[in-house]
Structure formats: C-alpha cells, structure tokens
Amino acid sequence: MDARLERLLPEKASEEALRELRERIDGYASRPQDEVEQRLEELEREWELERSLLVEAAVLSWVGLALGVTVGRKWLLLPGVVAGFLLQHAVTGWSPPVAVLRRLKYRTRRELDAEKFALRVQRGDFRGAEVGHSASSEGPGWG
Secondary structure (H helix, E strand, C coil): CCCHHHHHHHHHHHHHHHHHHHHHHHHCCCCCCCHHHHHHHHHHHHCCCHHHHHHHHHHHHHHHHHHHHHHCCCHHHHHHHHHHHHHHHHCCCCCCCHHHHCCCCCCHHHHHHHHHHHHHHHHHHCCCCCCCCCCCCCCCCCC
C-alpha cells in the first residue's frame, strides 16, 4: 500500500520530503561513524505514516467508545468516523488523516527505507558486494 499512498500524496509534500532526505544524507556524509550508527538506530525506531495512522485510529476509537459509554451516545460517532476514514484509506490508499500526519512530518516506509539504505551505502556496508548477482541453478534449492 505504501507505493499507492505515495502516488496520492500531494506532490509538494513529496518533493519536500525528498529534499529533506537529500539534505539529511548529505549532512551525514562527513560525520563520524558513531553518529551514522545513531541515526540508523533512530530510523529503526521511527514510526512510518501508516503505522501512526493505525495507532491514531485505534486510540480515537477507544476514546469515542469510552466517552460514548460514560458521557453521551453522541461520542459513538467518533469511532464511526474513524472507521470510515480507515475504510477510505484501505480502498483508495489515502484519507484526510494522512494529510495531517504528512504535515506533521511523518514519512512513508519507503522514505524511511531510502534513508537507511543511503546511510548504509555511505557507511560502506555494500563494499565488495557483487553487482548484478542473480541466483544460479547451482545454488541450494535451484537444481
């Protein structure tokens, strides 16, 4: 769903995210290895947009249910609206909360993975790796 979501994001937001990604990667090019390691650890802990959307939906649904039971039935509309947004997101790949999360600088899984990959390349993780390697009929399970 990530690629579909990215196609539906506003072009300006996607361009800004790409610009910020390039600036972060360029900024780490001359930094010591321990700072690169620290940034990679931060990226592993960072929540992507869709995960945040699901958590937000669950929290708002629980809040709506709790308020609907304790305060008034009108609060039961909140989980209904949230469910509608989740359905819209599942069908189209986009919903209004996505725009809000995007403004809050949440990134897609693909954007996070791109930064991690670029930092690993800078760190030298792929030095000596064969380019263009493909599975051969001689490998295990291929013959």
